[in-house]
Amino acid sequence: MKLQQVTDFALKQLDNAGYYLSRYGISHDVNRHNLIAIAVTEKQHLMAELSRLEMKTKIRKHQLEQLRDDVSLQADEWLAKAPKAIASPLLKAKSRFAF
Numbered sequence: 001m002k003l004q005q006v007t008d009f010a011l012k013q014l015d016n017a018g019y020y021l022s023r024y025g026i027s028h029d030v031n032r033h034n035l036i037a038i039a040v041t042e043k044q045h046l047m048a049e050l051s052r053l054e055m056k057t058k059i060r061k062h063q064l065e066q067l068r069d070d071v072s073l074q075a076d077e078w079l080a081k082a083p084k085a086i087a088s089p090l091l092k093a094k095s096r097f098a099f
Contacts (some may be wrong), residue, residue, distance in 0.1 A: 011032065
C-alpha cells in the first residue's frame, strides 16, 4: 500500500470511531484532530521507550565487553604465573573460546 492509501484508511477509521462515539453521546471532546494528536503522542512515547531500551542494551553490552576483557586480562596474568605444564593446556582451551 502507498502512504496516501494508508493515511486515507486511517482517517476513515478515525471518522468511524468519531461517529460511533458521537452516537453514544461522547462527542464534545472527541474529533479527528484530538484522536490524531493522541496517536502521535503515543507514537512519540513508544519511540522514546524504544530509544531508552536501545541505550540500556548498549550500556549492558559495553559493560559485558569490559567484564570479558577484564576476565581475559586476569586469566592471562594467572596463566603467566602458572607452571608451564598447567598453563599450556589452559592457554589452548582459552584460545578456543577467545572472542
